Amino acid sequence: MMFDCVVIGGGVVGSAIAYGLVSHLDSVLMIDGRDSDPRAAQANFGLVWYQSKGVGMPAYQRLSRLAVEEWRSFSREIEETGGIPIEFAGQGGLTFCLGDQELEARQMILSRLAG
Incomplete structure (x- = not known):
């Protein structure tokens, strides 16, 4: 074949x-x-999220954000085509910071991405 x-x-x-x-x-x-x-x-x-992706790599950050935006319509298409519910919620990710030092480092990363 x-x-x-x-x-x-x-x-x-x-x-x-x-x-x-x-x-x-x-x-x-x-x-x-x-x-x-x-x-x-x-x-x-299932990790369709963009929080904290792309620190120091703006092109990757933009691509991650676009992928999340496109996933919404793609998941609807898959549901309609295959009849299988995807149940995409798009509520982001969760990062555990074990102590003040990790929390401060995380805040710096998120500030760099927002800026």
């Missing part, structure tokens, strides 16, 4: 790439490993 494209990995990134390709190609095959295989998706799935 022949395919226009083969995507290796069915995690968050591989699935997103395959999803985007199916509207442009006739046939896309996605190959994934076992559930026990180490993968980035295990650590990152």
Whole structure:
């Protein structure tokens, strides 16, 4: 069997790439490993947030903010297409500061990003 494209990995990134390709190609095959295989998706799935991302990297900060904004419409599209509720809340992340020194460091990072 022949395919226009083969995507290796069915995690968050591989699935997103395959999803985007199916509207442009006739046939896309996605190959994934076992559930026990180490993968980035295990650590990152659902972390659609931009708080404190991109300190010292304005382009990455802008890209993170745009990704969060686009995720809202993308999650609605996935819900409508697949009939599976995504239940995206978009309420941000949580950072624990263990002591005054960590809190002050965190405040400095957030001030740099806001500025």
